[in-house]
Amino acid sequence: MLTKEIYSFFMERGEHYGAGYYEEAHKSPFERFSRALRRYFENYGLAEYKGELLYPCGAKWRTSLVNPDFSFTVAVDWKRLAEQSEEVRRALGNDFYLYTSRITPVHTVGGNMYTHSYPNFKRIVYEGLDSYEKRIEKISDSEIRNGLADLMIGIRCFHRRILEKLKAAAAEGSALYKALLRVPFLPAETLYEALVCWNFVYYLDGCDDIGRMDADLIPLYKGEDMTEVFKCFFKNVDANSGWSGTLGPSYNPLTVQCLHACKGIRRPSLELRVTPDMPKEVWDAAIDAIHAGGGSPSLYNEIGYQESLARLFPDIPAEDRINCAGGGCTETMLAGMSNVGSLDAGINTAFIFWNVMRRSLVSSADFDAFYNSFIDEYTHQARNVMDSISESQRIRAKFKPQPMRTLLVDDCIDRGKDFNNGGARYYWSVVNLAGMINVIDSMIAIKHLVFEKRSMTAEELLCRLDSEESIEISAVPHHGTDADEVNKMAARLSGDLCAVFEEKTPYMGGRFLPSSIQFTTYVQAGRGVGATPDGRRAGEALCDSIGAINGNDVKGATALLNSAASLCQSKMTGTPVLNMKLNTSMLPTALPALVLGYFKQGGMQMQITCVSKEELLDAEKNPEKYPNLIVRIGGYSEYFARLSPELRRSVIERTCY
Numbered sequence: 001m002l003t004k005e006i007y008s009f010f011m012e013r014g015e016h017y018g019a020g021y022y023e024e025a026h027k028s029p030f031e032r033f034s035r036a037l038r039r040y041f042e043n044y045g046l047a048e049y050k051g052e053l054l055y056p057c058g059a060k061w062r063t064s065l066v067n068p069d070f071s072f073t074v075a076v077d078w079k080r081l082a083e084q085s086e087e088v089r090r091a092l093g094n095d096f097y098l099y100t101s102r103i104t105p106v107h108t109v110g111g112n113m114y115t116h117s118y119p120n121f122k123r124i125v126y127e128g129l130d131s132y133e134k135r136i137e138k139i140s141d142s143e144i145r146n147g148l149a150d151l152m153i154g155i156r157c158f159h160r161r162i163l164e165k166l167k168a169a170a171a172e173g174s175a176l177y178k179a180l181l182r183v184p185f186l187p188a189e190t191l192y193e194a195l196v197c198w199n200f201v202y203y204l205d206g207c208d209d210i211g212r213m214d215a216d217l218i219p220l221y222k223g224e225d226m227t228e229v230f231k232c233f234f235k236n237v238d239a240n241s242g243w244s245g246t247l248g249p250s251y252n253p254l255t256v257q258c259l260h261a262c263k264g265i266r267r268p269s270l271e272l273r274v275t276p277d278m279p280k281e282v283w284d285a286a287i288d289a290i291h292a293g294g295g296s297p298s299l300y301n302e303i304g305y306q307e308s309l310a311r312l313f314p315d316i317p318a319e320d321r322i323n324c325a326g327g328g329c330t331e332t333m334l335a336g337m338s339n340v341g342s343l344d345a346g347i348n349t350a351f352i353f354w355n356v357m358r359r360s361l362v363s364s365a366d367f368d369a370f371y372n373s374f375i376d377e378y379t380h381q382a383r384n385v386m387d388s389i390s391e392s393q394r395i396r397a398k399f400k401p402q403p404m405r406t407l408l409v410d411d412c413i414d415r416g417k418d419f420n421n422g423g424a425r426y427y428w429s430v431v432n433l434a435g436m437i438n439v440i441d442s443m444i445a446i447k448h449l450v451f452e453k454r455s456m457t458a459e460e461l462l463c464r465l466d467s468e469e470s471i472e473i474s475a476v477p478h479h480g481t482d483a484d485e486v487n488k489m490a491a492r493l494s495g496d497l498c499a500v501f502e503e504k505t506p507y508m509g510g511r512f513l514p515s516s517i518q519f520t521t522y523v524q525a526g527r528g529v530g531a532t533p534d535g536r537r538a539g540e541a542l543c544d545s546i547g548a549i550n551g552n553d554v555k556g557a558t559a560l561l562n563s564a565a566s567l568c569q570s571k572m573t574g575t576p577v578l579n580m581k582l583n584t585s586m587l588p589t590a591l592p593a594l595v596l597g598y599f600k601q602g603g604m605q606m607q608i609t610c611v612s613k614e615e616l617l618d619a620e621k622n623p624e625k626y627p628n629l630i631v632r633i634g635g636y637s638e639y640f641a642r643l644s645p646e647l648r649r650s651v652i653e654r655t656c657y
Helices: 003-012 016-021 029-042 078-084 086-098 121-127 129-136 142-168 175-180 191-204 213-220 227-239 253-261 280-292 302-312 349-360 367-399 403-408 419-423 436-452 458-467 484-502 521-526 557-565 584-600 613-621 645-652
Strands: 066-069 073-076 244-247 269-274 298-301 324-327 331-334 338-348 426-434 512-516 579-581 605-609 630-633 636-639
Touching: 003 016, 003 086, 016 029, 016 066, 029 066, 029 073, 029 142, 029 403, 073 086, 078 086, 121 129, 121 191, 121 213, 129 142, 142 175, 142 191, 142 403, 175 191, 191 213, 191 227, 191 403, 213 244, 213 253, 227 253, 244 253, 253 269, 253 280, 269 280, 269 302, 269 324, 269 584, 280 584, 298 302, 302 324, 331 338, 331 426, 331 512, 338 349, 338 367, 338 419, 338 521, 349 367, 349 426, 349 436, 349 521, 367 419, 367 426, 367 436, 367 484, 403 419, 426 521, 436 458, 436 484, 484 512, 484 557, 521 645, 557 584, 584 605, 605 630, 613 645, 630 645
Parallel strands: 244 269, 269 298, 338 426, 426 512, 579 605
Antiparallel strands: 066 073, 244 324, 298 605, 324 331, 630 636
16 A cells, blocks of 8 residues: 555544654654654644643543554554554554564563653753754754654644643733743743643653652742642643652652642652651651552652662662652653663563473472472573563664654763664663462462472372362461561572573663562463462462462561562562552551561562552442542552452452551
């Protein structure tokens, strides 16, 4: 099919992004995607202005067939496209998807070459985009230079259209209009102008992550209360199902204002970097926000992350490491200067374990022989996953440029390289480990039942699992109870799982960082896994990240935290997520002590849901009564009513301390 015909097809339907890509089909992919973005912003469907403190606002405009995408460059509604033209669908399939992921389906647990990121909001606020055009003019690569110059034309048109929208709404005399006369092209002079700029750039970037607002905006703070403006911005993030932002560790009045502003709002998932000397006013604001039920902030071990990053990346200077922030759910990156595969892939450790158990348990002479057979198979598959990620990165670098992030992330302009092809200052890849706790508890069960007490043979164990007969494991210790034997197994197994990631380097450079971030995926990940000796039936959900299997953490909050701390979390720098459900009465007195004690032992992250079991049960039966009930899932917050029935049940069954 001729590109002119595809161009006409999209133009007839008002699909300006798709049409823009085919406007000059002889040009490079970078220039074509830049032109697509330019046409998109020139025709962006602006929301009605109703007097909001910030604009643009509300859900970002999307066309029906082809859209820009911050992870994959472009998103296509293939089904609807095929309904309108199978010929165009085939043409786009051959063109847009020259790049395809090499990750096998069983190891896409929670990720398949996703790429969240943070623009350098701070630099744009203090330098303005006019200065970016001057840097673009110096780029020697004509394709990158021409593409970014074209993109800037689209951004300027988008900005003019916003001013016209405000004029039409009789807002020409408003503070917002006056701020937009200056930003984002000139440096912001006031805190409000900076927030207007921040909001504008957030929409340019596709509404992903929001950066380090308290640390980066404090130089403009003059004592004003901007809580309502922060709240307006957070509502925009929520309207777009946006992701994360980071607060601290240089705590200041804006930290507290952000914590006040996030109360009761699902997104962004604010991440509070906790130090042992975090001020009481910050603790109080954080506890108040958690108590309000929005799920934010989650809590991060600042010392632990800085030490881990320094060990893994000794060449990264401290002034860059301080920009540590969890993007997407909570994948570790450096705001404004990194391209992090988040999540690039997942490894279903429970699936590997189940297959090794079926194949090797009967023939294993002792427990160590069986354990080593699992580690050998896991190592083989993990290496394949890492190789697949590198191959996917190589293909993406050739076929899937990201012009917007090339513009907004350091050092792409100064290097004259695309964000997906060596332009960013730092690269690494986050890989998600699913089912690790199921494997730990299953290993302990096999060790006890088959090799030590010999209460059943390996054949009998497998037969019972196949027939779904119950296995008596009440006397077997579990993760979550602070049992010394299980903690040693957790340290051993997690250390072995993480060690393999130190063997290889991703195609784009950096390192592979293991994580455990199950968000909504632990239900789906369990569907292809047969019954396991931890008491889990065939097809049931896996354990949520690094917490205990529901019902096993029967010895209190401290026991759970001690168990979680026994894992080699310092090697899981991509982030090991720990979900806890706490009674609201515990928060003011117990939470700081629990968090600081856990972090001192090596825990890296903790997030709290503060909703009673009774309320959750009622919401399960009567979802219409609780449209705004929010719970923590993986590394972010979600409305309880939006979860699948299996996930709702999983949240309900979490132990409430």
